[in-house]
Amino acid sequence: MKSSRLLSILLLLQTRGTMTAARLAEELEVSVRTVYRDVEALHAAGVPLYGDAGHRGGYRLLAGHRSRLTDLYAREAEALVLAGLPVAADELGLGGHFADAQLKLRAALPVPLREHVDRLRTRFHIDAPGWYAEETEAPFLSGVAEALRTGRVLAVRYRRWKEPSEVDRRLEPYGLVLKAGRWYLVAGPGPRTYRVDQILDLTLTEEEARIPEGFDLAAHWRASQADFHARLHQGDALVRISPRGAARLTGAAARALAENGTPEPDGWTRATLPVESPEHAHGFLLGLGEEVEVLAPEELRERIAATARTLAQRYG
Structure with missing residues (x-):
């Protein structure tokens, strides 16, 4: 849909700054010619969008211009609401921030769309663990999340299945994964995967963690899961x-x-x-x-x- 694509161009430029037509075309999965036509449409609509020529050129918005969430479509607002169900936020210690963000999002929506997403929120609930899964407590989850947010190395005492059953590890956190109600930490060196509920003690060090350049958490998890099932x-x-x-x-x-x-x-x-x-x-x-x-x-x-x-x- 063209109107949706125009909004996407505005949001990309608003969040990333200057972007070339080729880069916009790659992000939107359209041709460069389509981007040119879309930019002309935005100009005609009075959007303060400018193009700079040259090697470092590209399109940019006039400084201070911000698009409004009132341009959201119903399906997009639904996606934001459902993606923000507070299952993981509470466990990560972000429940209060999540609630504040939801209030701001709700206030920015036009009244009909606001009433629609309010009804939608009461119709969906996520209970991630399986029926017969035991509830596991992960008291150090917030500490792991803090290490990821600040980019610092962790010193942990970890319980594993083989002897010695308790070991000390220096971990460089790369990412957290929530699967079937259980949190997993992907960390270096390796990387290797650790169950957060098996961390017995944790110290957040002052050492800076170094994530390998180009590391993709989602791609790594998919590959490790495929390897696990192949060996299984x-x-x-x-x-x-x-x-x-x-x-x-x-x-x-x-x-x-x-x-x-x-x-x-x-x-x-x-x-x-x-x-x-x-x-x-x-x-x-x-x-x-x-x-x-x-x-x-x-x-x-x-x-x-x-x-x-x-x-x-x-x-x-």
Whole structure:
């Protein structure tokens, strides 16, 4: 939508200062010619927008000019409200600042849009952890967040799963990630990932943290998650599964069924499912009970059959 793009140009120049037509085109994913036309439209609308020629040139707004939030569209206002649900702000110790920002945003909106987002806010609530997840306390979360805000090194006492179970670490914080209700710190050297709720003690040092140039937290997290899942599923199991059993599959197993499942005349589906290990596969597939039949590997089939015979004798 052209009007939305014009507002985007104004906001980009307002927040970043001088920008070339080529840079604006790259940000907006349009052609340079489209940017030229949009700038002409802004000029015609009386926006104090100027262009400077030369190597260091580009478009800029007259000093002191600010666009108003009254130009927000309903969908954009909705996105701001929903993106600002106070789930993470409270945990990071920013609840009060979040409330102040919400009040300022609300006051800047025109009355009809303000009433709309007020209704919308009462219709959405985020409860991030899963149903069976235990609530975890992370008493040093605000300290980690402060280190990130100020760019300082952390000295922590950390609890891990292998011996020695408690270790001292010097960490250069690169970013915080909230996943399934649990906070993770990505930090150097490495970088490596640490559960914030496993930090037993924390000292904020005066040493400056150095984040590698070009480090992208979101890209790093996606890559580490992909690597984790690749290492997680080390084997496969060929199965026949009923419609009821198929409905109970989740994650990688559900995706594999959808991608390679072959329907059979009796309504069941034959598919190769990824499994983490023989022990995990044994428990996972037994949990599906009579809704699944393991065809291969033979060792897994025999192990499940032996367990079924034991259960039959025990409950016979």
